[in-house]
Amino acid sequence: MADSVILSSPALFVAALASVGLLLFIRHSRAGGFVLTVLAALAALGVLFAALLSGASWEELIVLLLLDTAVLLIGGKGRER
Amino acid sequence: MSFISLAFLIFLPVTVVVHWLLPFKLRKYWLLAMSIFFYAWGEPFYVVLMIFSAVVDYCCGRVIGAKISPRASKLALLASIFVNLGLLSIFKYTDFLIGTVNALAGTSIPLQHLPLPIGISFYTFQTMSYTIDVYRDPSRSEKNFITYALYVSFFPQLVAGPIERASNLLHQFREEKQANAEDLVAGFRQILFGFFKKVCVADMVGSLVNTAFGNVAEGNGLTFWIAGMLFTVQIFCDFSGYSDIATGCARLLGIRLMKNFDRPLTAVSFREYGRRWHISLNSWFMEYVYIPLGGSRKGKFRKYLNIIIVFALSGLWHGANWTFVAWGLMIGLCTTVEDLLRPGFHRFCDSRHIDLENPVIRRVRNACVLLIVGVTSIFFRAPDIATAGTILGKMFGGLSLMPDSVNKAFSVLGIGVLGIAQIILSLILLSKGQEMVFPPEGTLFARGQDGRTAQGVRLVIYAFLILLVAVMWLMAASGNLQSQFIYFQF
Numbered sequence: 001m002a003d004s005v006i007l008s009s010p011a012l013f014v015a016a017l018a019s020v021g022l023l024l025f026i027r028h029s030r031a032g033g034f035v036l037t038v039l040a041a042l043a044a045l046g047v048l049f050a051a052l053l054s055g056a057s058w059e060e061l062i063v064l065l066l067l068d069t070a071v072l073l074i075g076g077k078g079r080e081r
Numbered sequence: 082m083s084f085i086s087l088a089f090l091i092f093l094p095v096t097v098v099v100h101w102l103l104p105f106k107l108r109k110y111w112l113l114a115m116s117i118f119f120y121a122w123g124e125p126f127y128v129v130l131m132i133f134s135a136v137v138d139y140c141c142g143r144v145i146g147a148k149i150s151p152r153a154s155k156l157a158l159l160a161s162i163f164v165n166l167g168l169l170s171i172f173k174y175t176d177f178l179i180g181t182v183n184a185l186a187g188t189s190i191p192l193q194h195l196p197l198p199i200g201i202s203f204y205t206f207q208t209m210s211y212t213i214d215v216y217r218d219p220s221r222s223e224k225n226f227i228t229y230a231l232y233v234s235f236f237p238q239l240v241a242g243p244i245e246r247a248s249n250l251l252h253q254f255r256e257e258k259q260a261n262a263e264d265l266v267a268g269f270r271q272i273l274f275g276f277f278k279k280v281c282v283a284d285m286v287g288s289l290v291n292t293a294f295g296n297v298a299e300g301n302g303l304t305f306w307i308a309g310m311l312f313t314v315q316i317f318c319d320f321s322g323y324s325d326i327a328t329g330c331a332r333l334l335g336i337r338l339m340k341n342f343d344r345p346l347t348a349v350s351f352r353e354y355g356r357r358w359h360i361s362l363n364s365w366f367m368e369y370v371y372i373p374l375g376g377s378r379k380g381k382f383r384k385y386l387n388i389i390i391v392f393a394l395s396g397l398w399h400g401a402n403w404t405f406v407a408w409g410l411m412i413g414l415c416t417t418v419e420d421l422l423r424p425g426f427h428r429f430c431d432s433r434h435i436d437l438e439n440p441v442i443r444r445v446r447n448a449c450v451l452l453i454v455g456v457t458s459i460f461f462r463a464p465d466i467a468t469a470g471t472i473l474g475k476m477f478g479g480l481s482l483m484p485d486s487v488n489k490a491f492s493v494l495g496i497g498v499l500g501i502a503q504i505i506l507s508l509i510l511l512s513k514g515q516e517m518v519f520p521p522e523g524t525l526f527a528r529g530q531d532g533r534t535a536q537g538v539r540l541v542i543y544a545f546l547i548l549l550v551a552v553m554w555l556m557a558a559s560g561n562l563q564s565q566f567i568y569f570q571f
Contacts, residue, residue: 004499027538034537041541045548058556059499065552066281066506069545072538074513 005056006064012051019044020067027075037072044068082122084326085279085557092119096236097333101260109227109254112334116236120200127198130168135233137164138208139226142215146222154216161212165205172197177401200240202398206365208233211247213369221247228254237330241323243341243361250336258335268332270526271518273546275325280553282507283318286311292495294462297471302480303490305472309455311504312462317346318511320359325518344515349446351416354454362398366391385420389413399461404469408460415453514546 006012022040048064082089096115103111121128137160144157170178176192183190211232215222223229232250233239293300293308300308324341331338341361348354355363371391377384389410396409430437437446456476463469491497496504520526525535525542 034541037538037541041545057499058552059503062549062552062556063499063502063506065545065549066503066510069542069549070506070510070513072542072545073510073517 004060005054006051006060009054012047012054012056015047015050016064019047020064020071023068023071024075027072041068041072082119084275084323085554088122093330093333100334105257109231112236112254113227113231113234116231116234116239119236120234120239124199127201130172130198130201131204131234131239132230134165134168134205134208135230137161138212138233139223139229141212142222142229143224145212145215146219146224148219154219158212158216162209165209169201169205171195172201174401181403203242203244204233204239206362206398207244210244210365210369214247223247223251235331235336237327237334237336238338241320241327242359243324243327243339244365245339245361249339253336260335264332264335267518268329270543271325271329271332273329273543273550274514274518275322275327275329276550276554277514277546278318278322278325278511280550280557282511283315283322284553284557285503285507286315287319289494289496289500290315290462293493294464296493297468300472300475300493301486301489302475302478303482303486304493305459305476306455306480307490307494308462309458309476310451312458313346313451313455314508316458316461317342346451347447348450349443351412351419351450351453354450355412355416362395366395370394385417388417388420392416403466404460404463407466407469408457411457411460415457517542 006016019040023037023044026036026040048061048068051061051064082092092115096112100108100111117128117132120131141157141161145154148154172195175195179190179192182188211223211229223232228251231254232245232247235245235250238245290308290312293304293311296304321342328338328341339361341359343357343360345354345357348357371387374387374390375383376387390413392409392413393406394409396405396407396412399405399408427437429435436442456473459472459476460466460469463472516524517526525539
């Protein structure tokens with residue numbers, strides 16, 4: 001974990017946390033429509049791309065991507081339910 | 082051709098699009114040609130073997146269907162069984178028999194090292210089920226050879242099942258259908274989830290299992306408890322992933338294949354596990370071996386003997402090695418012991434007012450089943466009985482949960498915090514992703530949830546899953562992970 005690029009860079013770590021939190025909020029909130037979900041998903045992809053450019057390992061990127069996908073898949077309590 | 086290949090990503094859309102563009106009468110020919118092309122890709126010689134098996138069973142079916150005489154029908158049935166079991170014995174079990182004779186008699190007969198034609202265990206069982214069904218009811222005999230050949234060679238299920246019954250598949254090839262959005266979307270979802278299971282879970286977990294089984298001397302008890310459990314997850318995701326892709330591909334072509342797995346890892350008893358795991362093979366053995374042997378109609382002793390025979394044969398079907406027979410026997414013994422203990426266990430629970438259907442109790446029962454399945458899976462994965470014995474000795478003789486032991490287990494497996502996070506997240510996605518393929522009422526993927534928001538959110542989820550599979554696939558392609566399906570070797 002010591003050589004984790006995402007954990008060792010405060011900016012990336014906060015951005016990753018914020019993007020996952022945003023996805024969770026939008027999917028959980030009743031206000032979460034399609035456009036907001038797409039915007040939050042694009043933000044999450046932006047963080048992944050930034051991590052990739054900063055030299056994050058495959059494992060880190062995959063864990064982050066898994067986390068985003070899990071939140072998208074299970075975080076929904078909004079309109080569709 | 083493997084589902085996990087770039088060639089397949091071109092093959093599938095071309096096959097599906099042309100299939101729906103062609104007039105109905107030509108579709109069977111197109112599908113048959115593409116199925117043979119699919120099988121011949123990489124294994125051109127063994128197409129001849131598959132066609133030979135199909136021709137023999139077609140002819141046997143026609144002889145039985147013609148009702149010439151009971152004797153002729155019986156001879157045709159025996160010929161079909163003899164040819165199919167003969168092919169299987171020659172290509173799969175020759176070296177196993179020679180090795181066993183050499184070990185028992187001290188002889189040194191040279192091994193033949195015959196290559197195993199892919200899918201032979203699946204299509205021989207499928208064609209045998211056809212002739213047995215026709216023998217039981219001659220009116221089921223298929224007259225059109227092209228339809229029959231397509232039933233044998235239909236590419237989604239040709240290489241690793243589901244082992245279809247003629248009664249489910251043949252009539253679907255005869256019915257004229259139009260492409261419909263529901264089938265296309267459901268097929269696509271199932272393919273995507275199958276790829277997720279295979280590429281994102283099975284291969285990732287498989288690399289850890291390979292590491293553990295490659296370091297038997299170094300691993301401790303905990304290493305192999307973890308490896309056994311992970312192997313159970315790996316083989317489930319690998320095989321059910323294949324079945325999902327197969328079922329999804331067939332659905333894109335308007336064909337419904339039978340369900341091959343029904344969440345076996347949630348089973349709370351061995352009986353339930355057997356009903357949910359590799360349904361097409363277990364029901365095959367039930368229908369064509371267990372019931373003809375007498376099933377449960379000839380007393381308790383015969384019932385349990387039949388169960389053990391069926392599971393031992395199922396083990397032998399999986400591979401020509403005593404480890405597979407031992408695996409089958411263990412599952413058979415567990416099922417038998419559970420059945421024997423069930424009445425007493427239920428009386429005990431009733432007397433203490435324990436509700437076996439309570440969610441917490443169900444979790445505990447499920448954990449017990451998974452732990453035992455994890456132990457039996459050691460025989461499935463180990464290269465030989467001696468290695469399996471060494472591993473079991475470590476599991477039961479040297480299990481420790483002290484920090485040193487835990488550290489050593491994780492270091493042998495080569496897994497860190499990120500790896501553990503990856504496994505946990507993958508398992509969460511695996512259980513929730515099931516809703517995508519078999520959506521319960523009121524959930525995001527259920528029918529009727531077609532509002533604009535739900536549709537849009539579904540698209541975003543598909544996009545993320547595709548991205549995830551693509552990234553993991555890239556990793557596999559770069560040589561870090563295994564990408565062949567385990568059941569291809571059977």
